[in-house]
Amino acid sequence: MKEGPDIALLGAMIGDPARANMLIALMSGKALTATEMASEAGITVQTASSHLSKLESAGLLQQRKQGRHRYFTLADDDVAEVLESLMGLAARRGLMRTRTGPKDPALRHARVCYNHLAGDLGVQLFHSLRQRDLLVGSETDFALTDAGRAFLDDMGIDVSALERERRPVCKSCLDWSERRTHMAGALGTAMLERFMDLGWARRVPKSRVISFSPKGQKAFEEHFPTIN
Amino acid sequence: MKEGPDIALLGAMIGDPARANMLIALMSGKALTATEMASEAGITVQTASSHLSKLESAGLLQQRKQGRHRYFTLADDDVAEVLESLMGLAARRGLMRTRTGPKDPALRHARVCYNHLAGDLGVQLFHSLRQRDLLVGSETDFALTDAGRAFLDDMGIDVSALERERRPVCKSCLDWSERRTHMAGALGTAMLERFMDLGWARRVPKSRVISFSPKGQKAFEEHFPTIN
DNA sequence: TGGGTGCTTCGGTTATCATCGAACCATGAA
DNA sequence: TTCATGGTTCGATGATAACCGAAGCACCCA
Known part of the structure; x- marks a missing residue:
């Protein structure tokens, strides 16, 4: 056939x-x-x-x-990625499960995508790193620069440890609400974990929402500023 | 919910x-x-x-x-992209369909469609112009840019003369074999005529086939390159 | 105007599969 | 052992939708 x-x-x-x-x-x-x-x-x-x-x-x-x-x-991450891309297409086609409730703005702002940060802040995170040349390459295929490694080291993220894992370190994921790339891969996971360890953010139970404290939000903005 | x-x-x-x-x-x-x-x-x-x-x-x-x-x-491309990513996941999971039958003969390379070039090369011609922004607009409704006019002028095609004719200059046509858009209209006719005038190609008698000489084929590729 | 072709709509049939009650299996605790 | 809990398997039921024959519609050509 x-x-x-x-x-x-x-x-x-x-x-x-x-x-x-x-x-x-x-x-x-x-x-x-x-x-x-x-x-x-x-x-x-x-x-x-x-x-x-x-x-x-x-x-x-x-x-x-x-x-x-x-x-x-x-x-694995592949499955999550495909689901995310399907959600993106569905969103753009206006195929929604129900009326967008009160949780919706929070979801768009910061939520967990499988194991990494998505939404407004996830996108900001990724593009801030690129704008400051801490990442080089395309949106789909990129790598850390030396400056990038130093930056993450300062934040308390052990990049060499990540590289010893089997998963790819640098991977991107398309955001269904923002329709832009955000950070995925082992690095994406590690960064989200670090944010929570630092007390910047915590997960809202029984939802995908990530809630940033005022202090955490401020720290995030300082660490990941964007031009324009 | x-x-x-x-x-x-x-x-x-x-x-x-x-x-x-x-x-x-x-x-x-x-x-x-x-x-x-x-x-x-x-x-x-x-x-x-x-x-x-x-x-x-x-x-x-x-x-x-x-x-x-x-x-x-x-x-649109979004849909194709999602399908592609699904195919990728399916392939990695070893979910395959079975083999296909033989494909059609090779009449699809270049032939005449009423009065303009169709087939593989016709499609290439049209998409090359679009990719290089010599044409703007949709596949069904498009126009020449200034750069496009200059390009055609260089090739020895008098666009203003075409515009004085009654037929529409820019028109697209769905290709019988390729099933993609190729160039039609007064411009399509003029270009095919020009190719034959330049000695790049000639009509094979009693058939719709357009035969490109080796030199003509090369010149065509140079004038109408495509990415992919 | 009539005939041919490509495509859609309608109705009825059939087959698939999601669903749940009930019974069954496995693990851990008393 | 017995009981309780989390999970799977089995069987029957019901709803959905894929499917095709037949009829109808739209367009083109002579």
Whole structure:
């Protein structure tokens, strides 16, 4: 018949509303149990279990057993990236799940995208580094300069440790609300963690929102200024 | 209930095998008719029509009427990009379709379409001019820039003379074999004539084939380069 | 004006699959 | 062992939607 990758299978996985809700819930980067995801998607555990096994055999999910629980996460950054790009297209087409509620501005300002910072501040972070030549290269393929490494070192981020991990350090991700690139990869994860360690920001429970304290916001602006 | 873009709808669109086949067929950048896509997907034209209207109302497709035909293309580059990223993920997950049959003969290189150049080279001509901003506007409605006029003047084509004719100077046409836009109108005619005057090409008798000499082919490539 | 073609609409059939109740399995605690 | 909890498997049901035949519409050409 035809050659090439089979996107229909992936589409079908994402196409079911219950499964889509679960995947989006996992975009928070947190590992969730079957029961949590069931309530997230508004279905029973039996149904959720069936969906989870399908998603797993399609290679979209990973599960980790821990005691009596089974924790599910997205399989890898690739999956998160594809979901993000789908959300971008849907947003631009005006395909929204519901009326944009009060949480929406907060989501656009700062939220977690799988494991890194997204939204307004995520975009600002990335472009600030580029404008000051702490990053070189294109928006999709870039690297740290020596000045960039020094800057991150000052912030308390051990870049050489990141480089010893298996994941790519420098990776970008397209933001669905801003429609611009923000920082992903091991570096993106490390920076978000560092912000929270420094007390600049914390996660709002049961949501993707990242809440910056006034002090944290100020510190962020100082560290990542943008021209214009 | 939930906030954020609705990826389930997009997923469902892509999730049906017939629709996925159609979308992948359109990834060639070519415009296809409903009948062609039906046979491509192995379904009847009625069913294809239903799918096409769904895809269109989801904002994934655009249609363009020309004569008795309706040519469908992907809505924009965004859609192609998302499909590409899905194909990437599917490929990495080992989700493949099966092999394709043999392709059509090589009449597609260069031929005459009424009075202008069509086929591979015709498409290249048009897109080369657009890529270098010698033409501005959409694929269906465009005009020459000043740089474009100068460029044509250098080639020995008198644009102002063309403008005194009654026919529209700038017109595009959908290519029979490539299914992408190529140059038509008075300008298309004039350019083909000029190529033959310059000795780059000649008509093969009793056929629509335009035969480029080695030298002519080289000159053509130099005058109308394309990225990709 | 009539005939041919490309495409859409309508109706009815069929098949897939999401869903949940109930039973079953596994782990941990008492 | 027994009980409790988290999760999967099984079976039946119901809703959705893909599918095609037939009819209708739009456009082109002679």
